[in-house]
C-alpha cells in the first residue's frame with residue numbers, strides 16, 4: 001500500500017509574483033444604494049513578501065482580500081495568484097486563510113483541527129500526524145494537541161488557526177485581522193511567531209489590520225488605502241530586515257518609530273485627526 005502525501009507544492013522562483021491585482025473594482029448594490037467598495041486597485045505582491053493593508057473603516061480592505069481569496073468576484077479588473085486566476089489558485093490550494101475569528105471546529109481536538117485541510121485533500125494519516133506534530137510544536141502548543149478549542153484561550157485558538165492555515169505549506173497566506181480580538185501582549189507574541197513562521201515557510205502574506213505598529217512590525221510594504229471609493233493612497237516601504245523583526249527590541253528602535261510615523265502621515269494625508277477605525281497603538 002502506498003502512503004498518500006500532501007499534494008506536491010510548486011516551487012515559486014524568487015522574484016515570482018504571488019498576487020497581481022489589476023484595475024480591481026467592486027461595486028455592491030444594496031438596499032441603501034450603490035457602494036463602490038474598491039475602485040481601480042492595482043497591487044503586486046512578490047513571492048515571500050509580507051504586505052499589509054491598512055486604512056479607515058469601510059475602505060475595502062476585507063473586500064480586496066476576499067477577491068484575492070476568490071470568496072468574491074470583482075465587478076471589473078483581474079486577480080492573479082501565482083499566474084493563475086483566483087479561482088484556479090483556490091482550487092489548487094495555493095493559499096491558507098486566517099480570519100479574526102479562529103473558526104475552529106469545536107468537536108475536533110487541536111491536532112484534528114490542524115489536520116483538517118490535509119485530510120480534506122487526501123494526505124494519508126501518518127503524514128498528517130507528522131505534519132500536525134511539527135505544527136503544534138511550531139506554535140508552542142505541543143502540550144495541548146489533544147485539547148478541544150473551548151479549553152484554550154483566545155490567543156491559543158488563534159495560534160491553532162495559524163497552524164491550520166500553514167498546514168499545507170501554502171505559498172500565500174491571506175489574513176484578515178487575525179490578532180484583532182487579542183490583548184496587546186498576546187498580540188505582540190503572535191506577531192513575533194508569525195514572523196518566524198513566515199521565515200520558515202517563505203510564504204507571501206496579505207494581512208489586513210487596523211494597527212499601524214502591527215503593520216510596520218510585520219510588513220515589507222504597507223498599503224495605505226482611502227475610503228469611498230476604496231483606493232490605494234500610498235504604498236510605504238518598510239526597510240526593516242526579517243532578522244531585525246525577529247528581535248523584540250525592534251519595537252524600541254528609531255527605524256521602527258520612523259516607519260510608524262511615515263505610515264501615520266500617509267494615512268492622515270496631512271490631516272492631524274486620526275483616520276476613523278485605525279489604531280495608533
Ligand SMILES: Nc1ncnc2c1ncn2[C@@H]1O[C@H](COP(=O)(O)OP(=O)(O)OP(=O)(O)O)[C@@H](O)[C@H]1O
Nearest residue numbers: 028030035037056057058059060061062063064277
Ligand atoms: N456584501 C456586501 N454588500 C454590500 N456592501 C458591502 C458588502 N461587503 C462590503 N460592503 C461595503 O463595502 C465597503 C468596504 O467594506 P470592507 O468590509 O471591505 O471594508 P474594510 O476596510 O474591511 O472595513 P473594516 O476596517 O471596518 O473591517 C463598505 O462600505 C461596506 O459596507
